[in-house]
Amino acid sequence: MEQPPCWQCNKKYTGLFCAHCNALQCPVDDYYSVFGMERKLSLDVQALQAKFYELSRLLHPDRFTRRSPLERQYSLEASSLLNKGYRVLRNPVQRAEYVLKKEGFDIGEQGTKDVPPELLEEVFELNMALEELKMGDQQARGAVEEARQRFAAMRDEIDRELEQLFQQWDEKHERATLQQIRGLLNRRRYIHNLVTEVENVATLSN
Ligand SMILES: [Zn+2]
Missing domain, CATH: 1.20.58 (Methane Monooxygenase Hydroxylase; Chain G, domain 1)
Known part of the structure; x- marks a missing residue:
């Protein structure tokens, strides 16, 4: 997914933090993007967990007390996406439903009661x-x-x-x-x- 350039230094980057000036970026509403991962259905859950802990540390509110209000806002949004994303992506069924939705599939609960x-x-x-x-x-x-x-x-x-x-x-x-x-x-x-x-x-x- 193409991200806009860094709001602070205007350079190109991927992920939550700019690779050049380390400014936190406006998080994209996509769990894979928050984790800095490609959209894949097979996923190493241990690597996901390690990434989750790493990003949780980097997004901790204590690190943003002296940053701009904009970055503080981004850090709250990113933390929320990170927590939700971790819950969904670590579960294979929920992960697949998420990817289906992102790929434009309708995954309603209809049909659940119909016996195959x-x-x-x-x-x-x-x-x-x-x-x-x-x-x-x-x-x-x-x-x-x-x-x-x-x-x-x-x-x-x-x-x-x-x-x-x-x-x-x-x-x-x-x-x-x-x-x-x-x-x-x-x-x-x-x-x-x-x-x-x-x-x-x-x-x-x-
Ligand atoms: Zn930057």
Whole structure:
């Protein structure tokens, strides 16, 4: 992303601080840009964390008490973006949703309640077992636990597929890959909600 030149020395730079005069710049509303990173889906979370701590130190309010009001304002805005960005980027699912949004995809929650057709039968059976368990039929517990494991394994499988698609997009930047990722994320959201619901019912019926 092209940034305007430094407000203080008018030279070109990338990142939060000017490389020439070290003045803090008006932060761009983009988490990757705040971290000074390329927009990539595969991300080294440990490197992200190190960068987060480094920038948190550099943006600490104590460092700006004698700077101009403009830079103090920038430091507050940048800190806020840094904190939000860290929360989103360190989580692969949230990171992918963020990139999809930035790339112009609509990622609403619609469709979350629709059962993926290939899961209809299994979800139907699971719901029956859940109902029985809620009514106090402890014999349903085995079937519920088995279903929980199966759906949790599906979620793990989706996470592996996502990892591959992340690498693919980072290499080729093809829109079709993002479309596939969006589809997988919807499926993942559905299955994740299902696993969470099963875990809640199983705990409550103990
Ligand atoms: Zn400068």
